[in-house]
Amino acid sequence: MSILKIEDLTLIFGKEKEEALSLLKKGSTKAEILKETGCTVAVKNAAFEIEKGEFFVIMGLSGSGKSSLLRCLNRLIEPTSGNVILNEVNITSLGDKELQNVRRKEMAMVFQKFGLLPHRTVLENVAFGLELQDIPEKEREEKAKKVIELVSLQGYENQPTAALSGGMQQRVGLARALANEPEILLMDEAFSALDPLIRTQMQDELIDLQKTMHKTIVFITHDLDEAIRLGDRIAIMKDGEIIQIGTPEEILTNPATDYVSSFVEKVDRKSIITAASLMFEKPTVAIFRKDGVEGTLRKMRSSGLTALPAVSTDKEFLGFVYLKDILEIKAKGHHTIEAAIITDIPVAYPETTVETMLPFIAENGRAVPIIDKDTRKLLGIVAQTSLLIETTGTSWENITGNSIDNLQNEII
Numbered sequence: 001m002s003i004l005k006i007e008d009l010t011l012i013f014g015k016e017k018e019e020a021l022s023l024l025k026k027g028s029t030k031a032e033i034l035k036e037t038g039c040t041v042a043v044k045n046a047a048f049e050i051e052k053g054e055f056f057v058i059m060g061l062s063g064s065g066k067s068s069l070l071r072c073l074n075r076l077i078e079p080t081s082g083n084v085i086l087n088e089v090n091i092t093s094l095g096d097k098e099l100q101n102v103r104r105k106e107m108a109m110v111f112q113k114f115g116l117l118p119h120r121t122v123l124e125n126v127a128f129g130l131e132l133q134d135i136p137e138k139e140r141e142e143k144a145k146k147v148i149e150l151v152s153l154q155g156y157e158n159q160p161t162a163a164l165s166g167g168m169q170q171r172v173g174l175a176r177a178l179a180n181e182p183e184i185l186l187m188d189e190a191f192s193a194l195d196p197l198i199r200t201q202m203q204d205e206l207i208d209l210q211k212t213m214h215k216t217i218v219f220i221t222h223d224l225d226e227a228i229r230l231g232d233r234i235a236i237m238k239d240g241e242i243i244q245i246g247t248p249e250e251i252l253t254n255p256a257t258d259y260v261s262s263f264v265e266k267v268d269r270k271s272i273i274t275a276a277s278l279m280f281e282k283p284t285v286a287i288f289r290k291d292g293v294e295g296t297l298r299k300m301r302s303s304g305l306t307a308l309p310a311v312s313t314d315k316e317f318l319g320f321v322y323l324k325d326i327l328e329i330k331a332k333g334h335h336t337i338e339a340a341i342i343t344d345i346p347v348a349y350p351e352t353t354v355e356t357m358l359p360f361i362a363e364n365g366r367a368v369p370i371i372d373k374d375t376r377k378l379l380g381i382v383a384q385t386s387l388l389i390e391t392t393g394t395s396w397e398n399i400t401g402n403s404i405d406n407l408q409n410e411i412i
């Protein structure tokens with residue numbers, strides 16, 4: 001269910017907004033509009049929906065329009081045209097008082113530079129929003145203490161915030177936003193001012209917090225790694241336009257433009273790409289425990305495959321059968337392939353990442369069977385070549401028998 005719907009939102013800075021808007025509608029570019037009217041198109045025709053409970057990241061380089069777009073969501077900046085609909089209420093047509101209520105109670109913002117009152121204590125800062133709402137002292141302290149605990153700042157309640165480290169100040173900022181129990185958290189480069197180690201720690205904490213809070217989070221960053229770590233979905237912005245929205249995996253496996261491709265090129269794909277997107281769904285020719293040796297040999301010959309997955313009658317994965325083992329048991333006079341099934345094959349699930357599957361190649365030397373976690377049914381197979389390509393960045397076109405061996409040696 002979508003909690004926030006952004007309809008055709010455009011934001012123009014400058015005096016000649018109307019003229020700029022009409023030029024934009026006629027198809028003029030951002031550069032042309034700037035030249036003709038002196039106006040900057042900060043956000044152009046943004047349209048998307050954010051689901052309740054979703055961690056939605058807006059990513060783009062400096063100047064791409066992320067902060068402008070975020071600020072339009074709670075109307076810290078007035079959009080030039082378009083609508084922002086929160087729980088079916090059109091924010092764009094609210095009066096001042098209602099808007100203030102929305103900002104206090106429904107959409108809280110966490111800023112990069114914390115925006116704290118330096119001489120007030122942690123507790124006073126966290127309770128500040130509640131104070132503005134005239135909530136009695138005892139009640140606001142109770143609420144504030146709860147969220148202070150949530151962000152692991154208990155013990156620091158009476159410290160002035162100026163005395164805290166950057167990471168701790170950002171925790172206060174987060175706690176202050178959470179104190180109002182908003183449905184939506186808007187986070188503007190919230191971790192960008194922190195040093196890398198603290199930043200990763202804060203990312204982990206936010207991920208953990210989100211698992212219990214189930215808030216809807218709109219998070220802005222210029223850092224793709226951060227976007228990928230945090231986002232359920234990522235919107236990529238360039239020159240005021242959203243050029244792609246998708247899960248991290250969708251964006252990596254299917255970049256919409258060359259610009260996105262060049263962005264994602266350096267990302268370590270191993271920890272993001274999962275079996276689900278590499279799997280061959282019709283996994284070769286599965287064979288059954290009681291299948292005959294001769295029939296199986298024929299299947300291998302016609303398919304060109306020297307290893308086949310064996311399954312039970314209800315498609316549960318049993319193991320792999322290799323050509324050499326079949327020939328061996330044939331020589332011993334076996335009629336069914338049962339004795340040739342190698343059962344201790346490591347299996348993976350659709351959500352298993354390439355990183356986790358890589359060691360399986362070393363163990364198994366072949367494809368990785370993908371099974372359903374509950375039913376244990378065989379869903380498909382990930383070829384070792386696919387894993388090698390994802391790991392090394394080599395393309396299918398460059399893969400030869402030789403390079404598979406080389407690549408495999410490289411990995412193992």
Ligand SMILES: Nc1ncnc2c1ncn2[C@@H]1O[C@H](COP(=O)(O)OP(=O)(O)OP(=O)(O)O)[C@@H](O)[C@H]1O
Binds near residue numbers: 014040061064065066
């Ligand atoms: N108050 C303003 N007046 C005029 N132009 C502005 C204003 N604020 C932003 N802009 C312009 O709007 C465009 C988008 O800026 P915005 O700050 O939203 O980008 P951003 O992606 O958030 O960048 P950053 O990460 O550097 O904050 C830029 O071209 C910027 O120069």
